[in-house]
Amino acid sequence: MGEKVRQKEPGKTGPKRRRRRKEARPAELIEAGLAEFAEKGFAATRMEDIAARADVVKGTIYLYFDNKEALFKEAVRSRIEPTITDVQGMVDSYDGDTESLLRLVLRTLYDKLVDNDVRVILRIMISEGARFPELVEFYHANTVKIGKGMLTTILRRGIERGEFRADLPVNEPIVVVGPAIAAAIWRLTFDPYDPLDIEAYAAAHVDIVLNGLLSRR
Amino acid sequence: MGEKVRQKEPGKTGPKRRRRRKEARPAELIEAGLAEFAEKGFAATRMEDIAARADVVKGTIYLYFDNKEALFKEAVRSRIEPTITDVQGMVDSYDGDTESLLRLVLRTLYDKLVDNDVRVILRIMISEGARFPELVEFYHANTVKIGKGMLTTILRRGIERGEFRADLPVNEPIVVVGPAIAAAIWRLTFDPYDPLDIEAYAAAHVDIVLNGLLSRR
Amino acid sequence: MGEKVRQKEPGKTGPKRRRRRKEARPAELIEAGLAEFAEKGFAATRMEDIAARADVVKGTIYLYFDNKEALFKEAVRSRIEPTITDVQGMVDSYDGDTESLLRLVLRTLYDKLVDNDVRVILRIMISEGARFPELVEFYHANTVKIGKGMLTTILRRGIERGEFRADLPVNEPIVVVGPAIAAAIWRLTFDPYDPLDIEAYAAAHVDIVLNGLLSRR
Amino acid sequence: MGEKVRQKEPGKTGPKRRRRRKEARPAELIEAGLAEFAEKGFAATRMEDIAARADVVKGTIYLYFDNKEALFKEAVRSRIEPTITDVQGMVDSYDGDTESLLRLVLRTLYDKLVDNDVRVILRIMISEGARFPELVEFYHANTVKIGKGMLTTILRRGIERGEFRADLPVNEPIVVVGPAIAAAIWRLTFDPYDPLDIEAYAAAHVDIVLNGLLSRR
DNA sequence: CATGAATGAGTGTTCATTCAT
DNA sequence: GATGAATGAACACTCATTCAT
Numbered sequence: 001m002g003e004k005v006r007q008k009e010p011g012k013t014g015p016k017r018r019r020r021r022k023e024a025r026p027a028e029l030i031e032a033g034l035a036e037f038a039e040k041g042f043a044a045t046r047m048e049d050i051a052a053r054a055d056v057v058k059g060t061i062y063l064y065f066d067n068k069e070a071l072f073k074e075a076v077r078s079r080i081e082p083t084i085t086d087v088q089g090m091v092d093s094y095d096g097d098t099e100s101l102l103r104l105v106l107r108t109l110y111d112k113l114v115d116n117d118v119r120v121i122l123r124i125m126i127s128e129g130a131r132f133p134e135l136v137e138f139y140h141a142n143t144v145k146i147g148k149g150m151l152t153t154i155l156r157r158g159i160e161r162g163e164f165r166a167d168l169p170v171n172e173p174i175v176v177v178g179p180a181i182a183a184a185i186w187r188l189t190f191d192p193y194d195p196l197d198i199e200a201y202a203a204a205h206v207d208i209v210l211n212g213l214l215s216r217r
Numbered sequence: 218m219g220e221k222v223r224q225k226e227p228g229k230t231g232p233k234r235r236r237r238r239k240e241a242r243p244a245e246l247i248e249a250g251l252a253e254f255a256e257k258g259f260a261a262t263r264m265e266d267i268a269a270r271a272d273v274v275k276g277t278i279y280l281y282f283d284n285k286e287a288l289f290k291e292a293v294r295s296r297i298e299p300t301i302t303d304v305q306g307m308v309d310s311y312d313g314d315t316e317s318l319l320r321l322v323l324r325t326l327y328d329k330l331v332d333n334d335v336r337v338i339l340r341i342m343i344s345e346g347a348r349f350p351e352l353v354e355f356y357h358a359n360t361v362k363i364g365k366g367m368l369t370t371i372l373r374r375g376i377e378r379g380e381f382r383a384d385l386p387v388n389e390p391i392v393v394v395g396p397a398i399a400a401a402i403w404r405l406t407f408d409p410y411d412p413l414d415i416e417a418y419a420a421a422h423v424d425i426v427l428n429g430l431l432s433r434r
Numbered sequence: 435m436g437e438k439v440r441q442k443e444p445g446k447t448g449p450k451r452r453r454r455r456k457e458a459r460p461a462e463l464i465e466a467g468l469a470e471f472a473e474k475g476f477a478a479t480r481m482e483d484i485a486a487r488a489d490v491v492k493g494t495i496y497l498y499f500d501n502k503e504a505l506f507k508e509a510v511r512s513r514i515e516p517t518i519t520d521v522q523g524m525v526d527s528y529d530g531d532t533e534s535l536l537r538l539v540l541r542t543l544y545d546k547l548v549d550n551d552v553r554v555i556l557r558i559m560i561s562e563g564a565r566f567p568e569l570v571e572f573y574h575a576n577t578v579k580i581g582k583g584m585l586t587t588i589l590r591r592g593i594e595r596g597e598f599r600a601d602l603p604v605n606e607p608i609v610v611v612g613p614a615i616a617a618a619i620w621r622l623t624f625d626p627y628d629p630l631d632i633e634a635y636a637a638a639h640v641d642i643v644l645n646g647l648l649s650r651r
Numbered sequence: 652m653g654e655k656v657r658q659k660e661p662g663k664t665g666p667k668r669r670r671r672r673k674e675a676r677p678a679e680l681i682e683a684g685l686a687e688f689a690e691k692g693f694a695a696t697r698m699e700d701i702a703a704r705a706d707v708v709k710g711t712i713y714l715y716f717d718n719k720e721a722l723f724k725e726a727v728r729s730r731i732e733p734t735i736t737d738v739q740g741m742v743d744s745y746d747g748d749t750e751s752l753l754r755l756v757l758r759t760l761y762d763k764l765v766d767n768d769v770r771v772i773l774r775i776m777i778s779e780g781a782r783f784p785e786l787v788e789f790y791h792a793n794t795v796k797i798g799k800g801m802l803t804t805i806l807r808r809g810i811e812r813g814e815f816r817a818d819l820p821v822n823e824p825i826v827v828v829g830p831a832i833a834a835a836i837w838r839l840t841f842d843p844y845d846p847l848d849i850e851a852y853a854a855a856h857v858d859i860v861l862n863g864l865l866s867r868r
Numbered sequence: 869c870a871t872g873a874a875t876g877a878g879t880g881t882t883c884a885t886t887c888a889t
Numbered sequence: 890g891a892t893g894a895a896t897g898a899a900c901a902c903t904c905a906t907t908c909a910t
Contacts, residue, residue, distance in 0.1 A: 025869095039347055043261035047905060057871055059907080068905065099431070122402075127344035129406045130256055140410045148411075158430065165432045169421035172414075174403065176425065178396025185339075185398060186391065189346045193357045194365075197389075204386035208393065212429030213375065214316070215382045242894085264880060274896055279881065459873085473781055478694035481901065491875055496902065533865070556836075561778035563840045564690055574844045582845075592864065599866045603855035606848075608837065610859065613829025615836060619773075620825065623780045627791045628799075631823075638820035642827065646863025647809065648750070649816045676890095698884060708892055710886080719884065 026064045028054045034075040038120035041127050042072055072128075076135050079121055083112075083143050091150050098158035102176075103206055105154065109177060110202045113184045122181075123188050151176055179205040243281045245271045251292040255337035258344050259289055293341055293352050296334050300360050308367050315375035319393075320423055322371065326394060327419045330401045339398075340405050368393055396422040460498045462488045468509040472554035475561050476506055510558055510569050513551050517577050525584050532592035536610075537640055539588065543611060544636045547618045556615075557622050585610055613639040677715045679705045685726040689771035692778050693723055723779075727786050730772055734763075734794050742801050749809035753827075754857060756805065760828060761853045764835045773832075774839050799824055830856040 032053035036045045051058045065071040094101045112118045129136040151173035158164030249270035253262040268275045282288040311318045329335045346353040368390035375381030466487035470479045485492045499505040528535045546552045563570040585607035592598030620630050683704035687696045702709045716722040745752045763769045780787040802824035809815030
């Protein structure tokens with residue numbers, strides 16, 4: 001009888017759990033949305049799944065966000081903002097040798113890279129960048145460009161202090177962090193089939209970038 | 218022939234051509250599909266758009282592929298297969314010094330990276346990998362793993378011949394090509410806002426990886 | 435309330451009412467579905483038509499049923515269930531002569547046969563049985579088999595009490611109700627061209643089955 | 652590697668089996684169509700399946716029939732036509748006693764009932780009658796009405812010759828064959844779950860219809 | 869504020885039918 | 890005549906969004 005009439009468990013009708021903190025709602029939805037978007041991409045993510053993850057119903061989302069796209073953008077933006085800023089100061093006020101400074105910066109980068117959020121933003125940029133160019137621009141302006149500038153500063157500092165080779169290609173500082181970006185991509189894709197030993201990899205990165213491959217003549 | 222627009226009642230409804238392309242169709246559809254999937258991802262791509270790009274109607278696709286997923290998988294697979302194999306031989310038979318070999322391999326990598334197809338496969342792996350793990354596994358097994366092995370071989374060769382430092386971290390060869398992967402990602406995302414000078418970047422990559430950052434003591 | 439036609443901008447697009455009928459909806463949809471399925475068969479019935487008959491839109495059906503097949507099965511099942519049970523008791527507790535009992539049972543059968551629902555289930559069994567064998571099995575087990583058993587009981591009772599011929603073929607009780615089944619089929623098919631006088635037919639059925647054709651020797 | 656590109660077995664391209672007799676084509680298609688329609692109904696039958704059953708391709712059907720509906724109607728009609736006519740003569744020229752005549756007619760009916768074609772036409776009438784009333788009318792006019800008339804003739808003959816009860820309800824002759832119709836329906840539906848012993852059933856039918864249920868007083 | 873039933877605009881897929889070969 | 894590639898009009902089903910409660 002009634003093989004499968006979906007009927008949301010009748011009897012559960014009572015007005016039970018009124019939401020805890022109303023203040024937290026948008027943040028919870030952003031959290032839930034980001035998780036879903038990162039996992040499935042914009043198009044494949046269902047509002048219903050976001051709602052379920054935030055433990056509300058679909059309609060509730062529309063009390064806080066105009067539509068799916070608005071939630072997506074806010075979610076991504078909210079995660080981009082606090083990313084680089086904290087590293088900024090580190091460079092300005094550092095007074096040790098530049099090699100140590102670069103090691104510290106790379107260390108920080110790997111720690112962030114392992115952190116889910118940043119990796120996930122990277123995936124979203126790659127996946128959805130074509131459809132949301134403002135987000136890419138925003139991410140670039142607020143994070144990537146700043147980071148790139150920082151690296152240039154570090155390279156120049158090293159050269160000026162005679163610690164780094166004078167003929168370094170300072171205009172292409174991304175090369176220096178390239179292996180870390182590659183590691184982030186690897187973890188997003190091939191890790192299940194060929195797991196990356198982050199510690200060993202990070203050490204190899206620092207070793208090769210600092211010392212190069214060639215034997216000392 | 219077969220390309221002619223029907224001409225009866227000129228000025229009427231329009232160019233309703235029926236091309237007969239049995240042999241060519243699957244390849245054309247794969248091409249069109251790959252372009253759309255790469256641009257928009259699996260979920261956001263409409264069969265109708267793929268069809269339009271291949272200049273057929275939606276239903277025609279189903280003459281050649283069971284469904285959207287089948288087309289997607291075949292398209293991706295068809296692009297993965299011919300990727301690495303040609304480089305393989307280069308390494309085995311090379312008899313110059315290892316630095317030159319590595320330069321050659323990196324050069325080839327950058328040329329491929331600029332090539333649309335490979336970059337595009339990378340984007341698909343990152344975007345859709347979670348939903349199509351078989352594809353990631355396939356790509357890893359047929360391309361990435363082989364490439365990684367090649368790099369290890371090259372590093373070992375350099376060490377054995379005394380050309381490379383004896384204490385190189387040969388177990389993390391991805392570090393060596395990391396900057397190139399980062400460049401591919403960059404081109405997929407930030408290039409419109411901050412274009413990459415591939416030549417300069419590639420040169421910087423080779424320079425830094427081979428020589429490192431530090432000044433010779 | 436809930437039945438009111440929205441009135442803003444009178445003369446505009448029309449009566450777009452949103453009724454909230456959580457409780458009643460499944461039953462309404464089953465009713466509408468059964469009517470359509472019985473008329474056109476499973477394949478030829480459009481979800482949109484079912485929806486229209488229930489005064490909702492197509493998507494609404496999927497709030498209550500997984501798919502067309504699920505709605506079909508539930509609709510058929512829901513109509514099969516309450517069919518025979520009421521007759522069951524009649525036989526067990528009857529204490530008049532068996533001829534009267536049989537007349538009563540046949541009378542009930544004709545009344546049910548005229549009843550749209552049962553006839554319609556019969557049509558569905560014949561039309562769709564091949565594609566939905568579980569339904570046929572279910573109908574047989576819950577209705578036909580029970581009815582058949584009842585008839586056997588009646589025949590035996592008549593024989594035991596000396597009312598019926600001792601040499602009756604009690605193993606083929608369907609023969610006794612066969613003319614009623616034929617009448618149901620007739621009404622489903624030829625009635626428009628050659629209408630059946632149910633009363634006269636039922637009387638003839640009872641007459642012939644009880645007395646036979648042959649003149650008393 | 653081409654997981655599932657459908658590609659009709661390349662190499663089988665040669666112009667092999669040119670159809671045997673062109674004359675037979677329409678008949679073969681009608682045969683194939685009838686079989687499919689009977690099994691699945693009009694809507695659920697695919698032209699492709701009919702074609703496959705007749706060992707031609709889909710397009711070929713349209714050389715002989717305007718469309719699906721035309722094929723359906725012709726198929727049904729072609730099977731209706733030769734049905735009753737042969738029995739007609741039997742009645743006119745019979746000179747034995749009427750009980751034997753009726754036995755003979757019922758025997759013939761059961762033989763036909765077992766015969767796939769007639770049962771199958773019955774199923775089609777029940778399933779598709781609502782959508783193809785002309786066919787029902789045609790079937791009724793050419794088969795059912797004639798048969799009904801024959802039965803009336805037989806009943807009258809029996810009464811006139813004093814063989815049958817004088818007060819038989821001659822206006823409802825369908826009652827007499829009702830059990831046979833019920834048997835046909837049974838075989839179309841419940842036979843897999845509760846098989847009918849046709850011989851025993853037919854004997855019971857004849858027995859009960861001729862002698863009735865009541866014990867001779 | 870929150871709910872969740874209902875909507876309606878798609879999108880993937882099927883299939884009768886056409887037509888160049 | 891026969892083929893089978895291609896078409897295009899449906900149709901089942903999904904899901905972002907709305908809105909009465």
